[in-house]
Amino acid sequence: MMRTSGLVRALAMAGTVSALSVCLAACGGGGSGADEGGGSGPATGGIKKVLAAAKKEGKVTWFIGSQKYTAEQQKKVGEAFEKEYGFPLEVTLNGRGAISAEFSKLVEESAAGVPPTIDLVNAGYSTLRVLRDSKNLTQTDWKDVGIPRDYVSADMPQAVYLFDQVRTPFYNTKLVSEADRPKTWDDLLDPKWKGKSVTATTPSIWSTISYSLGEERTRKLLRDLVQKQQMATLSTITAIPAAVSNGQYSIGIAAPIERNIARKEPLDYLQLDAKNVPIPNNVALLKDAPHPNAAAALVYFLSQTRAGQKVMFEVMGYSRGDVEGSASWDLYGEGRGTIPPYDWQVNDAVKLEEEFQKLLKQ
Template sequence: MTVLATGAALTGCGARVESADLPSSMNALVKQAAKEGEVEWSVPKPQQQMQPAIDLFEKKYPGVKVKYSNTKAPDQVSQLRMEQAAGKVSVDVAAAGGLTVVPSEDMADDIDWSAYGIGRKNLFARKLVYIWAVPKVWAYNTEKVKPADVPKSWDDLLDPKWSGGKVSAESRASFLTPWALDSSMGQAKALAWAKKFAEQRPHYAPNTTQTEAPIESGEVSLGTSLINLVLEAKKHGSPVEVAPLSPTNANESYLYVPKGAPHPAAAALLTSFLSSDAAQKALAKTYNSRIPVGTDCSDPGETPVLQAICEAHLKWYPTATLDDYNRLTSFFPEGEKALGTNVV
């Protein structure tokens, strides 16, 4: 996408989507958002996880109604590409994470977030606003695995006692992200490890939700998961726990306003609100708030996700640059080959 000096963008089809004309103060933004009256928010999360923050926003800004949709991240990228090409965008606030960060950065409007109270530390590539993290973890069934047998390192997972379908893993290889981010591990070592892991005949599933479920049921002893899935399962009484297996990655998620958004002021207002302390406290209760992007357990506070990964003594890394995300884009297909999951 080529950005013109005027701030407009030309897509491959020649359609024109304009940058938003937003005011320079929060008071003026609130007034413009109230005139727009609504904001279309689309992220790959069940609405009940976002509802506490939505309720707070609509209470603070009663003139702006949130219309929410749960959209898979790759589907959202495809949708926005087509809509921006057609010059008719339907989404006001979109999400970016993992492999969707690079294409999302290209589609995001370049908003002066500092004017709306968002500091540089919570911005990625200027356009994307860091809102929550859901670290990737290894989890185990406490009824199937004795405390002394809980894996504490990646190499522990290669022990023959875990062979024959006792471990579930995401087939897309994204759980190998720490290897790509940690220079002491590296991609070559990752692929060598992945080939050995594949020889253990793990139980593969297409996503982390489907790797978590057999851990909870006891179909497998342990597997790859996301910290919020483990905490939610524990809350409902499932015999699952986070394994003290490091390193992992913060798995940051960002929100952004797509260029051409129909309600840009309301979108900027919602995004800035979700970055606020009040919204972060509400999101923390559903395990979706920010955490330090790199290992920092100095002040877990009242953030359940941070408390859990610190109690498990995990080390984690950020995906710090666009180059990091580009590296993951090329790494994951190689990881799938090593795992033997690159079957069309």
């Protein structure tokens, strides 16, 4: 059954982002630390000083992965920022390539003394750890910028929780009836779905699923989907929704589809017999970023204001499970999801991904 996009409903609600009630006058605090990081960070003394310095810098570049954004989309983020704060900010969403590979390049460039052209990076903890451990993230005092400690991990204080990585399966509502749609993960092994499901070659999809479903059950499920059900694999997660929406496949495992739903495409999420698992995606300031204040101001805007959450969803399709009424709230809020602890994300998940990668190639 098609549902209304969570964010579309949320945008009709009055008030600020739930649990965040942010006010510029309330922000202030101490200076920035230097533990496990490097490079000059944003101005200290609160968000007002950061905004003043950001106005002088005037631009920010955010490495966003392999997704490409049009000039119009990037301009929309800058315009939303200007409407909130009264001065223009040129926002570049840099889609230079796959995050893991590009992070390795950033480490190599830093070691060779090449100054960065990027200000912000984002990823899950396990991937961001590559930059943290090589001391390529700035140790920013995000509380001083105005971001509550609840959104900054004690295990990785360089990063701010920005949105959730959605890894929930979905289906084409024109090809799969309400009566026939899978109700459990094991239902995906019904012969009628043979050759009709698709995933990506990204093993983190399956490590994430395993946190709720269990490792052994996930191993067997993935093996059977590949070998018996002839599940197709695409090179990127972002390609899955289009392949299901256009009728090439009936079931997708697993990707965010909120923007597709908002465009009235025939897609909806499957609610199966295990809790959904959101993986927090975090944004951090690169060491020696050329525009540290503009970068910090953008992080504040996107993570702490209603306007920032709105434009982030509209342009990038990102939302956060703690924001009541958002797309991720529908999937993960109020106990509908279970979030893996930091240690699992940076240790267990990495080991499982190596195993699941091999299963996907069978």
